[in-house]
Amino acid sequence: xxxxxxxxxxVDQATGTEFVGHEWDGIEELDTPMPRWWxxxxxxxxxxxxxxVVLYPAWPMIEKGTEGVLGWTSRGQLAQEMSxxxxxxxxxxxxxxxxxxxxxxxxxxxMQRAVAGGAxxxxxxxxQCHGSGAAGSQTLGYPNLSDxxxxxxxxxxxxxxxxxxxxxxxxxxxxxxxxxxAFEGLLDAAQLGAVTDHVLSLxxxxxxxxxxxxxxxxxxxxxxxxNGEGDRAQGSPNLSDAIWLYGSSREQVMQQIxxxxxxxxxxxxxxxxxxxxxxxxxxxxSLGGGEDFIEVAQDPETQVDEQx
Amino acid sequence: xxxxxxxxxxxxxxxxxxxxxxxxxxxxxPFRRFKWAVMVATLAVYYITPWIRWDRGPYAPDQAVLxxxxxxxxxxxxIEIWPHxxxxxxGLLIMAAIGLFLVTTAVGRAWCGYxxxxxxxxxxxxxxxxxxxxxxxxxxxxxxxxxxxxxVARRGAKWTIYLFIAFWTGGAWIMYFADAPTxxxxxxxxxxxPVAYITVAILTLTTFVLGGFMxxxxxxxxxxxxxxQSAMMDEKSLLVTYKDWRGEPRGSLKKAxxxxxxxxxxxxxxxxxxxxxxxxxxxxxxQIGCITCALCIDACDKVMADIGRPRGLIDYATLEDCKxxxxxEPPRPVWKTLLRPRTIxxxxxWGGIGLALLFALGNRTHADISVSQDRNPPFMLMxxxxxxxxxxxxxRNMQSNPRAMEIALDGPSGAVMWTDTIxxxxxxxxxxxxxxxxxxxxxxxxxxxxxxxxxxxxxFHITTLDEERETDSGTIRFATPGDTE
Numbered sequence: 145x146x147x148x149x150x151x152x153x154x155v156d157q158a159t160g161t162e163f164v165g166h167e168w169d170g171i172e173e174l175d176t177p178m179p180r181w182w183x184x185x186x187x188x189x190x191x192x193x194x195x196x197v198v199l200y201p202a203w204p205m206i207e208k209g210t211e212g213v214l215g216w217t218s219r220g221q222l223a224q225e226m227s228x229x230x231x232x233x234x235x236x237x238x239x240x241x242x243x244x245x246x247x248x249x250x251x252x253x254x255m256q257r258a259v260a261g262g263a264x265x266x267x268x269x270x271x272q273c274h275g276s277g278a279a280g281s282q283t284l285g286y287p288n289l290s291d292x293x294x295x296x297x298x299x300x301x302x303x304x305x306x307x308x309x310x311x312x313x314x315x316x317x318x319x320x321x322x323x324x325x326a327f328e329g330l331l332d333a334a335q336l337g338a339v340t341d342h343v344l345s346l347x348x349x350x351x352x353x354x355x356x357x358x359x360x361x362x363x364x365x366x367x368x369x370x371n372g373e374g375d376r377a378q379g380s381p382n383l384s385d386a387i388w389l390y391g392s393s394r395e396q397v398m399q400q401i402x403x404x405x406x407x408x409x410x411x412x413x414x415x416x417x418x419x420x421x422x423x424x425x426x427x428x429x430s431l432g433g434g435e436d437f438i439e440v441a442q443d444p445e446t447q448v449d450e451q452x
Numbered sequence: 453x454x455x456x457x458x459x460x461x462x463x464x465x466x467x468x469x470x471x472x473x474x475x476x477x478x479x480x481x482p483f484r485r486f487k488w489a490v491m492v493a494t495l496a497v498y499y500i501t502p503w504i505r506w507d508r509g510p511y512a513p514d515q516a517v518l519x520x521x522x523x524x525x526x527x528x529x530x531i532e533i534w535p536h537x538x539x540x541x542x543g544l545l546i547m548a549a550i551g552l553f554l555v556t557t558a559v560g561r562a563w564c565g566y567x568x569x570x571x572x573x574x575x576x577x578x579x580x581x582x583x584x585x586x587x588x589x590x591x592x593x594x595x596x597x598x599x600x601x602x603x604v605a606r607r608g609a610k611w612t613i614y615l616f617i618a619f620w621t622g623g624a625w626i627m628y629f630a631d632a633p634t635x636x637x638x639x640x641x642x643x644x645x646p647v648a649y650i651t652v653a654i655l656t657l658t659t660f661v662l663g664g665f666m667x668x669x670x671x672x673x674x675x676x677x678x679x680x681q682s683a684m685m686d687e688k689s690l691l692v693t694y695k696d697w698r699g700e701p702r703g704s705l706k707k708a709x710x711x712x713x714x715x716x717x718x719x720x721x722x723x724x725x726x727x728x729x730x731x732x733x734x735x736x737x738x739q740i741g742c743i744t745c746a747l748c749i750d751a752c753d754k755v756m757a758d759i760g761r762p763r764g765l766i767d768y769a770t771l772e773d774c775k776x777x778x779x780x781e782p783p784r785p786v787w788k789t790l791l792r793p794r795t796i797x798x799x800x801x802w803g804g805i806g807l808a809l810l811f812a813l814g815n816r817t818h819a820d821i822s823v824s825q826d827r828n829p830p831f832m833l834m835x836x837x838x839x840x841x842x843x844x845x846x847x848r849n850m851q852s853n854p855r856a857m858e859i860a861l862d863g864p865s866g867a868v869m870w871t872d873t874i875x876x877x878x879x880x881x882x883x884x885x886x887x888x889x890x891x892x893x894x895x896x897x898x899x900x901x902x903x904x905x906x907x908x909x910x911x912f913h914i915t916t917l918d919e920e921r922e923t924d925s926g927t928i929r930f931a932t933p934g935d936t937e
Contacts, residue, residue, distance in 0.1 A: 252873065277828030292876075293835040385835035430872060432832065432842060432898050 237419050245300045245422055246437060255426060262427025265420050269412070278431050285390055285407050292433035293387040295379045296320050299435045302376075304425040308418075310411030311379070319411060322378035324404040327363070331401070335359050340398045346372035346384040349392065473595060474668060474731035476578060477588040477723075481750025490566040491575060499620075502627035508532075511889030512852035519629050525890070531813065532890075534850060543809045547802055554798035556684045558790050559768075560691050564678065565745035570670050571729075573621070573663035577614060578729060584610040588726055614664040615656070622655030668730035671743055678740050687771040688789055692744045694724075694735040694766050697778040705759060717765050723755050724748035724766055734766055744768075819857060820848035821914045823926035826896075830931040838900050839932050845895040845912060849887035856917040858884050859897070863910035864930050867901035876900075884917065901930065908932065 154163045156174055166173040178186075196202060201217065203210040211217075236257055240248075248255050267276065273286045280288035287295065296306050306320060313319040331339065334355075342356030343364075361370070368374055372383030381389060389407075390400050412421055428434070506516035506529055513520065518527040526533040526541065533540050555562050564571060585591045585606060597603055626648045627635060638644040639652075662670055671678060685691075696716075703715030718735070725733045727748060732741040734748050752766040773783045826842040834840055849855050860882040861869050868879035872895065879900065887893045899910060910930040916922045 275829075279829035279832070288832070290829065290832050291834055291840075382835065386833055386837035387835050432840060433834075436875065436877070 240419050240422055245304050245425060248300060248422070248426060258423045258426035259430045261420070262423035262425070262430075265416070265424050266427050269416065270424070273409075278428065282389070282391055285405050287389060287407070288387070289428050290431040290433060291387055292435075293382060293385055294376065294433070294435070295374075295381055295389075297376050297435070298429070298433055299437050300425055300429050301437070303428050303434075304421060306409065307421045307424055308411065308413045310409050312406065312408040313411045316411040320379055322367075322380060322406075324367075324380075324400075324406060326403050328402040331359065331363075336398060336401065339364070340394055340401065343372065343383050343397055343401075344392075344394065347386060347392075350394075471669060472731065474729065475581070475588045475591040475595070476729045476731070476747075477726040477751075478582060479723075479727040479747050479751050479754075481747075481753060483746035483750050487566055487575065487745060487747070491572050494567060494569075494572050495576075499624050502624070502632040506530075509852045509889075511854075513631055515631055517628060518631070521629060532850070532852070534848075537816070540809060540813070543805055547805050547809075550798055550802045550805070553684055554795060554802060556681050557686075557689060557798060558795050560685060560689045561678070561681060561742070561744040564671065564681075564743035568743075570662065570675070571743060571745070573617075573659060574667045574729060576617065577663045577667070580610060580613050580617070584613065611664070614660055618656040618659035618663065619652065621659040622652035625655050626651050668741065668743075671730060672741050686794075687775075688792055690744075690768045690770055690789070691738055692734060692742060692746055692749060692766065693738070693769045693771075693774055694718075695764070695769070695774065695777065696735070696737075699735070699765050717756070717761050719755070719759065721755055723751040727751040817922045817924060818850040818920070819855070819914060819916045819922040819924055820846075820850070821859075821912055821924045821926045822846045822848075823912050823928045825928050825931070827931075831933065833933065834900065837903050839903055839905070840898055840900045841910070841930050843897045843899065843910075843912070843928065845897050845926075847885065847887050847893045847895060847914060849889065849891055849893070852889050854886060854889050856884055856886050858882055858915045858917055859895070860913045860915070861899065861910065862913060862925075863927075864899070864901040864905040864907040866905060867899050867910070867930075869897055869899045871898070872896040899930070903932070905930070905932065 155161065156163060156172075159174065159176075162175045164173040164175045177183075197210075198212065199214045199216075200212040201209050202212065236254075239254060240258055243251065243254060248258060266274075266278070270278070273284075274280050274289055275286070278289040280286040292298070294302070296302060296311070309318045309320060310316055311320045312322075327336070338353050338356030339359040340356070341350045341353040342360045344350035345352050345356075367378060367380040368383050369380075374380045374382035374384075388396070390396055390405055412424075416424070501517050502515065504516035505514050506527075507514055508527075512532070513527065515527065516529050518525075520527065524535045531540070552563055581591060585594050594603060594606065623639070626639075626644075630644075630648070635644060635648065639648060666674075699716040699718030701715055702718040702720040705719050708715045708719070724735070725731075725748075727750070728734070729745060729747065730741045730743060732739060734742060746768065749764075749766050749768070753763040756763050756765055769777070769783075770789055773789070777783055822845070824844045826844060830841070832840040832842075845859065847857055847859075849857070859869070861867055868881060869883055870876045870879040871883060871885070873885075874883055876898065879898075883897075885893065885895060897912075908930055909927055911925050911927040913923065913925040
């Protein structure tokens with residue numbers, strides 16, 4: 145627009161503003177300046193931007209960006225906020241570490257907080273197998289933790305023990321161990337059918353089968369009990385109740401006798417701290433099937449966990 | 453507005469009219485005294501209300517009017533409102549709006565003229581002007597004077613008083629949101645929440661600017677209410693009116709003496725313009741700048757009394773009355789003006805909402821239950837073959853004392869219930885829980901029923917175990933393995 149330059153000195157009489165020099169059918173454009181507050185705000189944003197670039201990470205380079213003289217990072221801020229959150233929990237975690245798990249139900253506030261903490265930890269560590277509602281999976285053979293049937297015991301202490309030591313975890317001292325032998329080849333077809341019927345009859349799902357009862361007494365009663373009541377010491381399931389870990393159809397039961405599936409659970413003592421395990425135990429216990437202690441430990445103080 | 457004559461002024465025409473400060477003259481009269489009274493009353497209500505105490509027992513605050521945002525409670529004397537009862541507040545606001553419609557329909561912009569905070573504070577600041585700088589003429593002179601030390605001192609003093617008033621305006625506002633005595637101590641010892649300081653700072657600034665400097669411009673340019681009002685007024689609404697058929701043509705006393713009979717009653721003394729807090733000339737007719745404060749009526753009546761002419765050249769009158777009066781007919785009685793279908797309809801709506809709110813207030817219960825089913829998993833098969841469902845119950849105790857509530861089951865035959873605090877050994881058809889004062893208690897409830905139970909629905913009934921024996925219930929699904937959903 146260089147050729148229109150000379151015109152731009154003309155001044156509009158009504159407003160006292162210079163013309164830009166553009167004209168369309170007699171309508172001319174005025175060179176009205178931006179309002180001063182706008183210009184000042186604009187300069188302020190420029191100054192702000194320069195200060196920001198100096199103080200904060202701003203400029204992308206080849207390897208990494210400029211760091212800024214304040215040394216601020218979003219990761220660092222997260223770490224700081226997390227540490228503040230951890231600090232806020234310290235008192236509670238220390239309290240929880242001091243209380244033996246048998247005494248936990250006596251302190252309802254502590255118990256509630258432990259259950260809440262356990263619910264959070266459960267969602268990170270346990271839902272992969274036991275499901276988000278802790279209902280397990282019959283197809284995959286993961287136990288339901290919400291019902292009132294427990295393979296290894298359902299009081300707080302037993303649950304905590306299972307969490308700490310795991311089930312059939314190789315190389316872990318004290319892990320819960322129990323094995324069901326495979327009866328494939330040991331029983332003929334008639335014996336297998338009969339004992340399956342007998343097992344089903346224990347919970348009223350089939351008619352009594354005397355032949356099966358004989359096989360049961362000889363082969364099964366040692367672990368599962370004369371009436372199928374199970375044995376928690378070795379994790380033998382109760383065969384007389386309504387809950388079946390691997391299914392209650394005749395085929396499923398027969399399959400379990402021939403080639404039994406036995407689940408395993410990792411030991412969590414290496415992955416989680418004792419307080420988190422305690423909170424998990426409290427949460428699982430609270431799901432609705434938790435059992436009371438038959439007898440409270442004589443000297444619970446010996447069970448204090450030193451590490452929060 | 454003193455609009456400059458664009459066509460006649462020399463130099464380039466101004467497309468933007470700079471604001472001219474209004475220096476209104478002091479006036480005394482019945483309307484000015486009424487304005488004083490309203491000002492004292494409204495300021496008193498504003499400043500004193502948060503300090504009124506109201507005993508609600510040991511579990512609730514003792515401030516009569518308190519908007520407890522943190523705890524989500526709204527206290528107003530004997531009434532305590534929870535968030536789910538916010539319709540009471542909505543109803544009150546609707547009543548306030550319809551009340552405003554009613555007043556506007558009947559007596560015009562009475563709200564604008566007397567009770568609006570902008571009007572009250574502007575009035576207050578104009579009195580400060582008068583107190584520091586003198587009356588109209590002195591102020592106009594000082595405005596035009598160069599910036600001497602004396603003017604700096606006067607301005608400094610005036611703005612300091614402005615700031616002081618503005619600060620107390622903000623300072624009183626925050627008292628409605630926390631216990632006033634505690635907050636006062638906290639505020640001055642630096643212990644109050646940042647939001648308190650920020651609120652005071654913002655309100656100080658807005659009061660200082662809106663009351664000290666913008667004044668009538670807020671009414672003319674910013675406020676939507678004058679625009680909305682024109683939809684509510686008709687020829688039967690009271691307006692401050694200059695009776696031009698009586699006043700025109702204007703002429704000074706001298707001229708009138710020379711040629712009697714040629715001039716109207718208006719002697720063009722400009723008193724009505726000089727006392728106007730918004731700086732308008734009422735003789736130009738009804739206009740948006742007129743807030744109907746009636747100070748011009750006081751001024752004109754005084755002048756008319758001085759020169760021995762009848763009062764009411766400027767007066768509260770309806771357009772219809774004006775027309776009748778100009779035609780020489782007798783004016784309609786005031787009650788006829790006020791009682792007309794529109795005002796009656798507004799009154800009925802206003803009263804109807806008020807009665808409905810009172811009815812709702814009298815009938816509301818202070819105990820509630822809400823029920824939700826925990827659906828992950830929807831049901832649980834127990835080892836004895838029975839079915840367990842779990843529910844989250846929220847028990848609401850809206851009284852300021854702890855109450856025991858009985859939760860009773862209805863529905864599935866043979867069902868029993870226990871909770872997260874009551875063990876399954878104590879499972880029963882009904883359980884009793886204690887709900888703290890003014891709190892909602894969340895209970896996780898477990899319900900076990902035989903597999904062949906007859907009902908797919910379950911109802912939780914609560915009954916407070918006190919003299920009131922208030923009840924409420926919630927019905928929800930009882931899931932079983934037979935469900936196909």
